[in-house]
Amino acid sequence: MSTEIKLIPTDNLISIIPLIKLLNPALPETMFKTRLEEMIAQGYQCAGLYIDNKLIGICGLWIMTKLYVGKHIEPDNVFILPEYRRLGLGKRLLEWVYKYGKSQGCIASELNCYVSNETGNAFWEQEGFAKIGYHYQKYLESS
Template sequence: MYTIKIIPKDAIKSILPLLRKLNPNIDEDTLKNRLDQMLIQGYECVGVYDDKVLIGISGMWFLTKYYVGKHVEPDNVFILPEYQGKGIGKLLINWIFEYAKSKGCVASELNCYIDNKAGHKFWKNHGYDIIAYHFQKEL
C-alpha cells in the first residue's frame, strides 16, 4: 500500500536524492539553493511513500493565466525505476488533480522534454493535449 501526501517544508530536503536521479547534471548544492528559492515562490511537493520510503515525487506550482485560469503545474515528476509500471504514476497524478481542485484549479499544464517519448505517452494517457511549444533563452 502506498501513501501520497504533501512533503512538509521542514522535510523538503528528503526529495534531493530523487531530484539528483532526475537531474544528474545538476550538482546537489545548486539543487538545494534552487529548492530554497522555489519554496519562497510558492512551490509545493507531494511524495509517494512505500511504508516510510520516499519512492516518488512531484513538484506543484499553482498559477493563474489569462488563457486557462487557475491551474496546477506538476513539475519534476519522478518515480524510482523499480516502482515504475505499477500504476503509481496514475495514483500520483489523480491525487494531484484532486488536490488542485480543492485549491480552486480548473486545469493542469506541464512541460515535458521533446525527447522524453515515454513522458509524452504518459501525459497523453492521462488526458493532456500538446497545445504549445515551450521556449527558453539563457540571460
C-alpha cells in the same frame, strides 16, 4: 505494502533531493539546495509517494493563474524510482494531484515535458493532456 501520498512539509523538502539528483544527474547537489529554497519562497510544493514510509516518488506542484487558462496546477519534476514504475503508481499520484488542485480552486492542469522524453510524452498523452504549444528557453547573459 503500505502506500501513501501526501504533501511533503516545507521543512522536509530537502528529502526530495536524492530523487531530483536521479532526474537531473548532470547538475550539482548544492545547486538543488539553493534553487529549492528560492522555489519554496515562490510557492513551490511537492507531493511525496511513499511505500512503507520510503519516499519512492515525487511530484512538484505549482498553483498559479494565467490569462489563457485560469487557476491551474502544474506538476513539475514528476519522478518515480525505476523499480516502482509500471505499477500504476504514477496514475495514482496524478489522481491525488488533480484532487488536490480541485480542492485549491484549480480548473485545469498544465505541464512541460521535454520533447526528447518519448516515454514521458506518451504517459502525459495517455493521461489526457493535449500538446498545445512549444516550451522555449533562453538564458540571459550576465552583464
